[in-house]
Amino acid sequence: MTSVITAQSLTMRFRGCDALRGVDFAIEPGSVFALLGENGAGKTTMIRIMTGFQKPTSGECTVCGIDPTRHPLEVRRRVGYVSDAPALYDWMSVGEIGWFTASFFPDGFLPAYRESIRRYEIPEDRKIRHLSKGQRAKVALSLALAHDPELLILDEPTSGLDPMVRRDFLESMIDRAASGRTVFLSSHQISEVERVADTIAILHEGKLRVVAPLIELKQSMTELTVSLDDPLVAIPSIDEPAEVMCDELLGRQRRMVVRNFTPEMHARLASATGVVSVHERPLSLEEIFIACTKGSLSRPQGDSDPAAVTPQAAAMEVTI
Numbered sequence: 659m660t661s662v663i664t665a666q667s668l669t670m671r672f673r674g675c676d677a678l679r680g681v682d683f684a685i686e687p688g689s690v691f692a693l694l695g696e697n698g699a700g701k702t703t704m705i706r707i708m709t710g711f712q713k714p715t716s717g718e719c720t721v722c723g724i725d726p727t728r729h730p731l732e733v734r735r736r737v738g739y740v741s742d743a744p745a746l747y748d749w750m751s752v753g754e755i756g757w758f759t760a761s762f763f764p765d766g767f768l769p770a771y772r773e774s775i776r777r778y779e780i781p782e783d784r785k786i787r788h789l790s791k792g793q794r795a796k797v798a799l800s801l802a803l804a805h806d807p808e809l810l811i812l813d814e815p816t817s818g819l820d821p822m823v824r825r826d827f828l829e830s831m832i833d834r835a836a837s838g839r840t841v842f843l844s845s846h847q848i849s850e851v852e853r854v855a856d857t858i859a860i861l862h863e864g865k866l867r868v869v870a871p872l873i874e875l876k877q878s879m880t881e882l883t884v885s886l887d888d889p890l891v892a893i894p895s896i897d898e899p900a901e902v903m904c905d906e907l908l909g910r911q912r913r914m915v916v917r918n919f920t921p922e923m924h925a926r927l928a929s930a931t932g933v934v935s936v937h938e939r940p941l942s943l944e945e946i947f948i949a950c951t952k953g954s955l956s957r958p959q960g961d962s963d964p965a966a967v968t969p970q971a972a973a974m975e976v977t978i
């Protein structure tokens with residue numbers, strides 16, 4: 659299957675800031691792919707590169723098989739894109755902006771746009787500058803969808819929409835994916851994303867911490883609570899294929915979020931000297947997000963636990 663979007667070692671360095679640090683992923687057609695990340699994680703930068711508005715410092719990206727750096731207009735013709743702050747011509751009316759945009763697309767754009775505007779109950783003769791924030795978002799979405807693009811790229815698509823419209827809109831994304839089209843969205847709204855996305859990527863300080871199908875991601879992450887005899891006791895290190903996403907010491911309890919933790923590792927940990935008990939608990943997507951975005955990646959840390967090891971916990975770790 660040909661990927662709709664690919665990113666290879668994508669890096670974006672602004673003055674004094676590494677917005678993206680070696681990002682790799684590939685998105686297959688017919689999926690709803692959600693890019694999650696805290697403020698400043700690099701989501702908009704990623705989208706600006708994909709849509710040809712930003713040239714990466716290094717690395718490669720393709721969108722619908724096209725390099726957006728070399729052919730930005732071609733990419734923008736093929737995809738539907740709504741930015742986090744859609745720039746619409748304020749002096750046009752809702753009808754005029756549809757008519758104007760239709761001139762860049764094949765026949766069929768204008769009737770589809772007008773139908774969408776009618777469903778959102780926005781008067782065609784109203785000026786863009788007189789629309790509410792939510793109405794502007796609806797106009798931007800209608801413009802992005804009217805040519806029925808094979809790929810829809812949405813930066814914070816639901817900000818400004820009321821809960822009813824938000825739900826309907828996100829559910830319509832599932833229908834798009836079912837018909838073979840692809841949706842890429844960036845969001846902070848984890849509970850909403852969880853309802854619609856089939857693949858999740860979590861970006862933290864410009865680095866992708868995880869990219870995986872939602873179900874697989876949730877099955878692979880576990881929270882470990884290790885009760886200890888003594889807070890200074892050394893416990894066996896958790897090695898590959900497992901990955902410690904975060905690690906905290908709370909009194910005599912070590913709390914870790916671990917990916918790909920196996921029953922053998924559990925048995926080894928539970929039988930270690932000084933370990934009283936080991937409890938495992940599945941995590942919600944929100945808890946996974948917090949575990950992946952806690953702490954700073956720029957601090958010098960061990961390879962197996964790049965997220966947030968407390969100094970005490972790091973000092974206690976031994977390899978067996």
Ligand SMILES: Nc1ncnc2c1ncn2[C@@H]1O[C@H](COP(=O)(O)OP(=O)(O)OP(=O)(O)O)[C@@H](O)[C@H]1O
Nearest residue numbers: 672673675677695696697698699700701702703704
């Ligand atoms: N043109 C620029 N010049 C300098 N720094 C920039 C520029 N654009 C973005 N950055 C920086 O790059 C980092 C990533 O910004 P970006 O807008 O991609 O984050 P984001 O994940 O979309 O955040 P938010 O959720 O707050 O919108 C931030 O630290 C930001 O300050």
